[in-house]
Amino acid sequence: MSALLDVRDLQTHFFTRDGVAKAVDGVSFSLERGQILGLVGESGSGKSVTGFSILGLVDPPGRVAGGQVVFDGDDLIAGGEGMMRTLRGKRIAMIFQDPMMTLNPVLRIDTQMVETVRAHDKVSKSAALARARNALVQVGISSPDERLKSYPHQFSGGMRQRVAIAIALLHKPDLIIADEPTTALDVTIQAQILSEVQKLCAQSGTALIWITHDLAVVSGLADRLAVMYAGRIIEAGPTAAIIANPRHPYTRGLIDSVPQGKRHGAMLTQIKGMTPSLLNLPQGCKFAPRCPRADAACQVEPALTPAGPDRQVRCHHPHADHEATP
Amino acid sequence: MIVYLVRRVGQSLLAVMAMAVLVFIGVFFIGNPVDVLVNPEASQAQIAATVERLGLDRPLYEQFGIFVWNALQGDLGTSFVYGRPALEIILDRLPATMELALVALALSVGIGIPLGVWAGLRPNSIAGRTIMGGSILGFSLPNFWQGMLLILVFAVLLGWLPAGGRGETTEFLGMQVSFLTWDGLSHLILPAINLALFKMSLIIRLARANTREVCMQDYVKFARAKGLSPRRVVLVHVLKNIMIPVVTIIGLELGSMVAFAIVTETVFAWPGMGKLLIDSINLLDRPVIVAYLMLTVLIIVAINLLVDVIYSAIDPRIRLSEMKG
Numbered sequence: 294m295s296a297l298l299d300v301r302d303l304q305t306h307f308f309t310r311d312g313v314a315k316a317v318d319g320v321s322f323s324l325e326r327g328q329i330l331g332l333v334g335e336s337g338s339g340k341s342v343t344g345f346s347i348l349g350l351v352d353p354p355g356r357v358a359g360g361q362v363v364f365d366g367d368d369l370i371a372g373g374e375g376m377m378r379t380l381r382g383k384r385i386a387m388i389f390q391d392p393m394m395t396l397n398p399v400l401r402i403d404t405q406m407v408e409t410v411r412a413h414d415k416v417s418k419s420a421a422l423a424r425a426r427n428a429l430v431q432v433g434i435s436s437p438d439e440r441l442k443s444y445p446h447q448f449s450g451g452m453r454q455r456v457a458i459a460i461a462l463l464h465k466p467d468l469i470i471a472d473e474p475t476t477a478l479d480v481t482i483q484a485q486i487l488s489e490v491q492k493l494c495a496q497s498g499t500a501l502i503w504i505t506h507d508l509a510v511v512s513g514l515a516d517r518l519a520v521m522y523a524g525r526i527i528e529a530g531p532t533a534a535i536i537a538n539p540r541h542p543y544t545r546g547l548i549d550s551v552p553q554g555k556r557h558g559a560m561l562t563q564i565k566g567m568t569p570s571l572l573n574l575p576q577g578c579k580f581a582p583r584c585p586r587a588d589a590a591c592q593v594e595p596a597l598t599p600a601g602p603d604r605q606v607r608c609h610h611p612h613a614d615h616e617a618t619p
Numbered sequence: 620m621i622v623y624l625v626r627r628v629g630q631s632l633l634a635v636m637a638m639a640v641l642v643f644i645g646v647f648f649i650g651n652p653v654d655v656l657v658n659p660e661a662s663q664a665q666i667a668a669t670v671e672r673l674g675l676d677r678p679l680y681e682q683f684g685i686f687v688w689n690a691l692q693g694d695l696g697t698s699f700v701y702g703r704p705a706l707e708i709i710l711d712r713l714p715a716t717m718e719l720a721l722v723a724l725a726l727s728v729g730i731g732i733p734l735g736v737w738a739g740l741r742p743n744s745i746a747g748r749t750i751m752g753g754s755i756l757g758f759s760l761p762n763f764w765q766g767m768l769l770i771l772v773f774a775v776l777l778g779w780l781p782a783g784g785r786g787e788t789t790e791f792l793g794m795q796v797s798f799l800t801w802d803g804l805s806h807l808i809l810p811a812i813n814l815a816l817f818k819m820s821l822i823i824r825l826a827r828a829n830t831r832e833v834c835m836q837d838y839v840k841f842a843r844a845k846g847l848s849p850r851r852v853v854l855v856h857v858l859k860n861i862m863i864p865v866v867t868i869i870g871l872e873l874g875s876m877v878a879f880a881i882v883t884e885t886v887f888a889w890p891g892m893g894k895l896l897i898d899s900i901n902l903l904d905r906p907v908i909v910a911y912l913m914l915t916v917l918i919i920v921a922i923n924l925l926v927d928v929i930y931s932a933i934d935p936r937i938r939l940s941e942m943k944g
Binding site for chain 1: 835836837838840841842843844845846847848851855856859860863933934935936
């Protein structure tokens with residue numbers, strides 16, 4: 294079976310006054326049906342832009358400058374806006390980061406849900422309303438009839454994110470792109486939403502791209518991880534393998550900076566330095582200036598090379614299995 | 620909602636009262652109408668008689684008391700010049716001004732919002748830049764000069780439209796209106812455009828700025844991610860959000876258009892209230908000035924009240940907080 298989504302050498306550039314910022318620079322990955330991919334990286338690593346690029350929602354001055362996004366056999370970049378619109382919300386849905394901002398404040402929930410149903414399916418208003426109601430029940434919202442008649446400001450953040458997820462589920466999409474959907478929520482709500490989404494995706498066989506900066510969140514959820522840095526994927530592979538044996542020094546740094554019980558009382562490890570500006574990237578390996586293992590070889594940019602079963606890493610000096618942190 | 624309305628009406632009444640005091644005192648100080656009204660050759664005794672007849676010999680507070688007492692009974696005084704009730708004279712002229720202001724408002728909203736939204740959606744396009752450039756002209760050129768240019772081009776050079784006056788009127792809902800006959804309409808077009816240009820420019824800029832802001836919001840991106848047509852995203856998701864500030868401005872501006880169409884009415888000899896006010900100020904016809912200003916205050920206060928009610932209809936967040944309050 295061919296992959297549901299195949300992103301090949303995606304390039305999304307922002308043409309600003311100060312130069313071209315290559316927010317996404319040659320990202321490739323693929324996703325099977327029902328699979329969950331965690332796209333991990335710091336702010337500015339290009340993970341959100343990757344998500345928006347797949348849906349063709351990159352705002353000017355940014356645009357997709359190259360590459361292919363093959364969804365179920367069709368190239369979305371070549372297909373253009375018309376093809377994109379028939380897929381958006383229908384076969385590929387998106388959940389945004391800040392639930393406070395994603396629902397239109399002046400429209401009732403039923404309006405916002407019914408329009409989504411009717412954008413793709415020519416059904417009556419009452420049929421659309423019934424589907425909206427079911428979707429709300431599905432995401433665990435009680436008294437859905439009353440909720441449908443409410444406005445977004447009458448909901449809490451967690452509830453709004455549930456509504457957004459319900460909207461994403463309306464057409465039983467093949468793929469949901471979730472852009473840090475739990476970042477703005479309380480930890481307890483976060484856990485609820487996480488398990489809810491996991492359950493719903495498993496039930497309906499929906500594939501999921503979960504974009505996050507939080508390795509702890511995604512490690513319990515995703516089948517595969519792709520770690521991004523400065524617009525590139527620097528490590529990819531099965532979640533368990535990466536968490537147990539990160540190859541790239543950056544991935545290792547991310548994992549080490551997650552607080553753990555057994556190191557209670559010790560200082561947290563941190564990655565020194567900051568994400569470089571996309572307008573002024575270092576030559577060679579983009580992580581080299583912050584990397585404890587960098588040497589002269591790192592002046593040349595490493596390629597993404599196989600590193601173990603189903604794994605890839607972009608590094609001249611990858612860590613071996615079970616290697617201690619230096 | 621009802622509690623809120625009662626409170627708002629109460630506030631409005633206070634504003635009207637305060638205005639009454641200010642207007643009355645202000646008019647008292649702008650000059651003695653008797654100097655203008657009586658024959659220059661009149662004797663001292665005749666002048667004294669006139670002063671007494673008009674009640675101008677009494678102290679200010681007494682005059683004000685009489686004015687308020689009469690005003691409460693619907694009598695805003697009798698014109699010194701015409702010898703008729705001031706309110707009646709103004710109400711005669713009101714339909715002409717109302718018609719002009721409403722047509723101008725319709726023009727400025729009907730053209731201003733679409734142009735502003737268009738310019739906001741494509742801020743860097745040639746059309747967008749042209750619209751913005753035009754709007755700068757629209758509100759930086761003086762109103763009277765725009766009016767004179769309109770007359771020069773369309774009435775004098777091209778001869779398409781009449782230069783002034785109101786033309787043929789017909790009765791509509793008990794008022795004399797121009798827009799139902801071709802002759803009346805041809806008289807109405809130029810002054811309405813003149814009055815509308817400034818407001819239109821204002822609405823264009825407001826609509827553009829708000830459109831740009833709303834378009835950057837996540838909910839617009841989310842609406843697109845839901846697969847909605849661009850048409851629906853703009854006409855429902857964007858437009859409904861930009862209407863909140865636009866309605867405020869429309870409300871404020873309608874009031875000022877009715878009240879201060881003076882320049883346009885003067886340039887186009889449009890027989891409305893504004894022209895009456897100018898004439899009355901020249902003649903120091905105090906009751907007409909006072910009655911005009913009081914009526915203006917009432918209109919503006921009423922429109923503001925209406926705007927607040929419309930607000931709650933388009934912004935659910937306001938509706939809710941009011942119910943609580």
